[in-house]
Amino acid sequence: MALLEVADLDAGYGDLRILDGVDLEVTEGEYVAIVGPNGAGKSTVMKSVFGLTTYMGGSIRFAGEEISGLRPEEIITRGVGYVPQTDNVFPSLTVQENLEMGAYILESIPEERLDDVYERFPILEERSTQKAGTMSGGQQQMLAMGRALMLDPDLLLLDEPSAGLAPDLVADMFDRVDAINGDGTAVLIVEQNATEALKRCDRGYVLVQGANRYEDSGEALLGNERVRRDFLGG
Template sequence: MPLLEAIDVHGGYGGMNILNGVDMAIEADEIGVIVGPNGAGKSTMLKAVFGLLTITGGEIRLRGEPITNLAPHKLVERGMGFVPQEKNIFPSLSVAENLEMGAFLKPGTVSRLKRQIYDIFPPLYDKRHQPAGELSGGQRQMVAMGRALMNEPSVLLLDEPTAGLSPRYMNEIFEQVKRISATGVGVLMVEQNAKQALRIAHRGFVLAAGQNRFTDSGEALLADPQVAKSFLGG
């Protein structure tokens, strides 16, 4: 049974479908990567999973249980974390305070959870008393991911975690995504840096016009000449 599964999902905004029958599944401790051209429905799919838009057809399941159209706070209670691309930190709060905001469902375990986050994201420990808004873009992304992990989710959704980052921080974020997955957390992320993301993906989903065009392991997709030509720049 997959940890997270989407079956024939349809949905969109204002009565217009953007998703036209998307299928996805990841197991615990797997990294799933959604790639495709602009307007393919990548971020829309992630928002559909997290209850931020109404699914008009199909089903989403977490550990085999239907979660279709559940409100985001209900999904957080069931063990799902979500990191949006923008406005994903509290800039005036310190790094430590940002992390503490993520543990509202686990108030008695804050110290232990912060130690775990500093183990995953070592640069944050030295910055823990600094306002998060003063950090570099890569470090702010670490804070956002760390805050989502403070609730000990079983699955973490990441929307463009390396957007706007330098190559150094992009590689660092991908390494930390691998570290998160190794702890047993399933990761489903949307990425524009498709080649680099597929290199760490256990499963890859290539979307176009709101539908699956290719679904395979990251390694197989990178080796597919049709995928490379149409979606990875040759």
């Protein structure tokens, strides 16, 4: 069953249109990657799903409900979590305070969700009283992901999670995304490391100049000679 359905989506920023008729689907529990060259509109798709762009036409449906035009604070209540590429933690707050902010829409902090996040990311529990701004880039990325999981979303949106990470941390980050998906959370990821993302995902989309160019399983896209040559460096 389709959890997220994006159909013929036009979107951008102000009067500037970036996306031109984009189609995309994520089924329940699926792991889907969006790859493509810089400026292709990959992050704009992600932001559009979360209500952060100017909607210009088409449809965005989540769990059968039209969500285009809704504000992010409304979309999050439907079961969508979002981790932006940059500025994704509150640097002056502690780790635990950041996680609690992930459940700000609730009357009380669900302790079981906090325990689940700490079990998934033990370093966060070790540093629960540390200011987020003093943590390493990899630790901040884990914190941002943990905060997005505080409401136990059905779909997790990840925008360039490997950006800025040291090479030895990239595989660990992907392993953690695999584990989140393995526990039943659907994942939609935009990723600069296209080869690694396609190795791990169920399906992938290649965007070029704000429009769909290819759609297939991750394995098939990796085996597509034209995709490898034009978008994966050979």
